[in-house]
Amino acid sequence: MKKSIFISVIACSGLLTGCFGYPRLVSYPFDPGGRSLNSLASELNPQIAGRYIIFTTDRRGSQDVYLFDRITANLVDLPGLNTLDTIASHPSISEDGRYVVFAASRQGRSAIFLYDRETRQSRNLTANLQAEVRNPTISADGTRIAFESTNNGQWDILVYDRFGRPLNIPQDPR
16 A cells, blocks of 8 residues: 555656756847847847847847847847847847847848857858748757748759758658
């Protein structure tokens, strides 16, 4: 009798603790000054990877990429990423937080940029591609970037490495 009660208690406590694990609702305070995750501005296209939430926002009057660290509950500085002449959208971040990829429109031309948080430099991955591009995403390890590209009105998915070289992905994966 004692053994069956013990097993029942263990089973029930496992169910109860499972309710407090992933997924869970997290709440970050609203900051009218724009120094936290939530502000008065539009927060668009949030993506989550590991400890980071990346998104675009128009907090400073232009659409820029912002990074929030869930562990420290603070915004992370991204020096050199946002520029006045660029409208950024659809950011994605590698699992370790080093690489950020995003779509940008500059002078009416769309491009996919990769920002390295370690070197603080952005690189246009699609400078040699004569097509419209959108909706990039980066692999967890930061080695591959997939995005949509249109040529002649048809949207296709392209995959590049982080150095801007197209990768040959088989059409019939088996």
